[in-house]
Amino acid sequence: MSFNSTEFVFFFLAAFYGYWLLSRWRAARLGWLLAGSCLFYMSWNAKFIALIAFSSVLDWVCGARIAASDSPRARKAWLALSLAGNLGLLGFFKYFNFFAENVAAACSRLGLETLAEFTPWEIVLPAGISFYTFQTLSYTIDIYRGELRPARSFLDFALFVSFFPQLVAGPIVRAADFLPQLDERPRFDDARVSGGVFLMLCGLAKKVLLADTIGLELVDPVFDAPLEHGAVGVLLGVWAALFQFYLDFSAYSDIAIGAAACLGFTLPQNFDRPFLAQSISEFWRRWHISLSTWFRDYVFVPLGGRGGGQLAFFRKLMLTMFLTGLWHGAGWNYVLWGLMHGVFTFVGVAWGKQRTKTELAARPVWERAARRVWVFQLVALSMLFFRNGTVAEGNRGIEGALEMLQVLATHWSSAANLSSLGLAALAAAALIHFTPREWIHVRGAGVWRGAPAFAQACVLVGATGVLAALSYAKAPFIYFQF
Amino acid sequence: MSFLNSKSARAGLLYIALCALAFAWTQREQLGLITDGRDATIRELMRDPAPADVLFLGSSATARGVIPAEFEERARELSGQPWRALNLAPFGAGRHIGFLELERWLEAHAPPRAVVVEVGVTSDLVGYMHQMLPRFMDASDCVRVVRERPHRFRDAREMSRRLRSPVRFDPWGAFAALDRVAMHLELALEVLGRGPEDLVRAAFNFACNGGESLYYKPDDSTLRSTVQAQVAERGYCRIGPESPEGLAGKQLVLGRAAKTPYEEAVALAWNPDSADEFADESISRAARLYARQMRRLAERHGMRLCFLELPNFRGRPLSPAQVAFYRELGELLEPDKAVLYREESFQDLGHLSVEGATHLSRFVAERLTARD
Numbered sequence: 001m002s003f004n005s006t007e008f009v010f011f012f013l014a015a016f017y018g019y020w021l022l023s024r025w026r027a028a029r030l031g032w033l034l035a036g037s038c039l040f041y042m043s044w045n046a047k048f049i050a051l052i053a054f055s056s057v058l059d060w061v062c063g064a065r066i067a068a069s070d071s072p073r074a075r076k077a078w079l080a081l082s083l084a085g086n087l088g089l090l091g092f093f094k095y096f097n098f099f100a101e102n103v104a105a106a107c108s109r110l111g112l113e114t115l116a117e118f119t120p121w122e123i124v125l126p127a128g129i130s131f132y133t134f135q136t137l138s139y140t141i142d143i144y145r146g147e148l149r150p151a152r153s154f155l156d157f158a159l160f161v162s163f164f165p166q167l168v169a170g171p172i173v174r175a176a177d178f179l180p181q182l183d184e185r186p187r188f189d190d191a192r193v194s195g196g197v198f199l200m201l202c203g204l205a206k207k208v209l210l211a212d213t214i215g216l217e218l219v220d221p222v223f224d225a226p227l228e229h230g231a232v233g234v235l236l237g238v239w240a241a242l243f244q245f246y247l248d249f250s251a252y253s254d255i256a257i258g259a260a261a262c263l264g265f266t267l268p269q270n271f272d273r274p275f276l277a278q279s280i281s282e283f284w285r286r287w288h289i290s291l292s293t294w295f296r297d298y299v300f301v302p303l304g305g306r307g308g309g310q311l312a313f314f315r316k317l318m319l320t321m322f323l324t325g326l327w328h329g330a331g332w333n334y335v336l337w338g339l340m341h342g343v344f345t346f347v348g349v350a351w352g353k354q355r356t357k358t359e360l361a362a363r364p365v366w367e368r369a370a371r372r373v374w375v376f377q378l379v380a381l382s383m384l385f386f387r388n389g390t391v392a393e394g395n396r397g398i399e400g401a402l403e404m405l406q407v408l409a410t411h412w413s414s415a416a417n418l419s420s421l422g423l424a425a426l427a428a429a430a431l432i433h434f435t436p437r438e439w440i441h442v443r444g445a446g447v448w449r450g451a452p453a454f455a456q457a458c459v460l461v462g463a464t465g466v467l468a469a470l471s472y473a474k475a476p477f478i479y480f481q482f
Numbered sequence: 483m484s485f486l487n488s489k490s491a492r493a494g495l496l497y498i499a500l501c502a503l504a505f506a507w508t509q510r511e512q513l514g515l516i517t518d519g520r521d522a523t524i525r526e527l528m529r530d531p532a533p534a535d536v537l538f539l540g541s542s543a544t545a546r547g548v549i550p551a552e553f554e555e556r557a558r559e560l561s562g563q564p565w566r567a568l569n570l571a572p573f574g575a576g577r578h579i580g581f582l583e584l585e586r587w588l589e590a591h592a593p594p595r596a597v598v599v600e601v602g603v604t605s606d607l608v609g610y611m612h613q614m615l616p617r618f619m620d621a622s623d624c625v626r627v628v629r630e631r632p633h634r635f636r637d638a639r640e641m642s643r644r645l646r647s648p649v650r651f652d653p654w655g656a657f658a659a660l661d662r663v664a665m666h667l668e669l670a671l672e673v674l675g676r677g678p679e680d681l682v683r684a685a686f687n688f689a690c691n692g693g694e695s696l697y698y699k700p701d702d703s704t705l706r707s708t709v710q711a712q713v714a715e716r717g718y719c720r721i722g723p724e725s726p727e728g729l730a731g732k733q734l735v736l737g738r739a740a741k742t743p744y745e746e747a748v749a750l751a752w753n754p755d756s757a758d759e760f761a762d763e764s765i766s767r768a769a770r771l772y773a774r775q776m777r778r779l780a781e782r783h784g785m786r787l788c789f790l791e792l793p794n795f796r797g798r799p800l801s802p803a804q805v806a807f808y809r810e811l812g813e814l815l816e817p818d819k820a821v822l823y824r825e826e827s828f829q830d831l832g833h834l835s836v837e838g839a840t841h842l843s844r845f846v847a848e849r850l851t852a853r854d
Contacts, residue, residue: 006675013494014671020485193490262490453489457496461504465682468675 001043037164048126082140098330128168165259171290186264196261203254211247217422278371504677539580540600544571556847577772593783602792731830747796787812
């Protein structure tokens with residue numbers, strides 16, 4: 001049941017009405033949401049609900065034991081159990097084949113033929129495992145650090161892990177932000193719900209009208225056959241891929257945040273117009289914010305952060321970005337993508353003059369524009385490697401990226417042969433991205449909130465029709481596979 | 483603010499009501515609010531409590547290819563006893579609808595002596611159709627499918643999604659049961675979205691085709707009034723040879739006749755390399771699935787199950803795989819191509835003319851009475 005399906009629309013309505021009608025009874029309203037979240041998840045693959053249940057029980061027990069224990073050794077042991085359990089599951093489902101294939105390849109090079117033969121296992125990647133694993137990990141780590149008290153009940157914790165708006169593709173929510181929201185009795189706020197619905201509509205429009213069109217009309221043809229599109233086509237195709245990823249993922253985040261708002265919850269912002277970034281480090285403060293802050297807080301800072309000289313900083317940064325790349329997928333292209341961002345960030349931080357936001361804003365327009373263009377091109381360059389690994393069929397990984405680089409270097413005279421519909425969608429996406437945020441999210445939401453109920457209902461019917469008619473192919477959200 | 487008095491709650495309820503209205507409007511034929519003539523006729527036949535001896539199930543090839551009155555007359559001549567035959571084949575439907583019809587028939591009627599199921603292009607190659615609801619008999623079918631067996635009516639994409647991750651470890655069938663619950667729920671949730679979807683599709687089609695091809699626009703030849711008038715006049719309904727559709731179809735027949743001479747077509751043997759309707763796959767997964775389901779029903783109710791070949795005009799013969807498959811499940815009735823491949827036997831490439839249908843109906847009567 002994807003967000004871009006009519007099933008989800010009616011599922012959400014049932015969850016919404018049930019939740020608010022039961023809002024005065026804590027256990028009932030939370031139980032309702034938990035049941036709905038389980039059904040939502042089971043619509044992908046019912047048996048994997050067992051994994052979420054296992055992960056929830058494990059971390060609930062570990063969290064409680066860590067909090068209850070005075071012995072540092074025991075606390076460490078419970079934390080280790082939580083880490084081993086969660087990362088073990090993630091490692092098996094997501095990385096086992098990758099690891100085994102690489103070991104087999106290494107053995108083959110070393111002449112150990114008996115160890116070199118490996119047939120990949122048929123392992124289905126459970127939807128959202130990377131996301132909920134990180135959530136549950138942050139819970140036990142925060143308790144271990146003394147920054148969080150254990151959840152009040154297992155119901156609270158299970159809902160934190162499986163809350164359907166963000167279960168499958170984030171944003172990655174911290175327990176410290178989410179659990180306190182369960183304790184307050186929700187007060188129905190009509191304006192907030194209207195805002196949430198508006199955000200969901202914006203997200204659906206981004207996904208169905210822009211991201212899918214750009215993907216189908218521009219990105220797929222270019223990445224499938226770069227030679228046929230020449231350097232200009234490849235360049236536009238890579239830019240388009242970057243926009244497609246942004247629109248697709250930020251659309252999911254918008255719908256998740258909007259749906260949560262309708263239920264009275266606040267989820268963290270996950271995107272902040274990333275192509276306005278004037279440096280790669282700023283880009284990561286605007287792109288997949290919940291993931292970048294997770295790696296910052298649970299990997300980079302514990303490793304020592306910025307301290308220890310340039311070399312140490314480089315080492316820690318590269319390790320963090322290596323893991324960020326690997327988190328996205330079991331493939332060397334993802335790793336390379338992460339490392340490229342590590343190098344870009346390091347170069348920017350180590351040799352560039354660090355400027356505050358105010359300083360940057362005070363720079364001349366041309367300089368800001370040039371910085372943005374430069375950062376966009378760097379991110380687009382890395383996208384060559386990222387996108388070539390995300391196509392399930394015909395995944396060509398690094399080889400595909402290198403072929404496109406070759407086209408970029410040598411085929412400038414070839415015609416681009418690109419779809420005008422795709423280019424129009426790309427232009428619209430760029431226009432919307434650079435439109436001041438308040439125009440859409442404040443003024444647009446204001447107009448929506450002021451509309452009569454009947455007008456809102458009519459717009460929703462029209463939107464449902466467009467959603468269903470245009471997403472017959474139901475292109476899944478790209479980040480589902482991470 | 484009280485939740486139920488809020489504007490958002492009102493907007494939500496209005497939205498549901500509008501979706502329901504859109505559903506009722508766009509699916510008005512299928513819900514029985516207005517009907518396609520063929521579907522209306524079938525509904526009336528199904529409602530009639532009188533038992534039947536033979537049921538014909540299939541697509542428009544059967545709807546136009548079998549004339550029950552001809553069958554009854556010939557069967558009575560041969561067996562000396564009265565037969566009642568019903569042609570329950572709707573237009574544009576795959577085998578799944580035939581299965582649904584048979585199930586419903588058996589719930590309210592005594593089992594017929596024989597069930598004759600079409601074998602041919604539509605029946606064998608059309609799998610899970612995207613537009614499932616339009617072919618349901620009435621609104622209760624929607625509820626029924628949601629309640630009982632939604633997995634049979636999901637599209638091929640959905641089926642492949644389900645089959646990609648087969649459950650290997652499933653203690654007490656728990657995961658399969660959970661999966662089923664989730665799927666039931668999904669389908670139930672999907673139904674109301676069909677209204678807005680169809681409105682938008684209709685609008686797109688209208689804009690693209692200048693009103694020529696409205697979604698679900700009933701064809702004049704299948705309007706209830708047309709069908710009722712034809713049934714009253716002739717005892718059966720069909721596109722008349724003098725109608726625009728009939729004339730266009732006949733042109734196609736003549737065109738193919740010029741390309742494929744009669745003798746060559748009659749003598750044509752199965753050749754897996756030749757490009758034709760059965761080139762890729764001779765029977766779709768869905769067609770196999772529902773044929774087997776029909777076999778189970780036939781066994782349970784002691785009915786004779788026959789598969790009737792309805793060829794295209796001078797088209798490819800049944801493949802060995804098709805022949806073997808249908809013979810394993812029941813009797814395969816293969817009409818004489820020497821008669822059917824004459825130009826006058828076909829109204830268009832996929833549908834028999836009155837002459838062809840008369841021949842086929844009498845042929846089936848002869849085969850059924852011979853072994854009854």
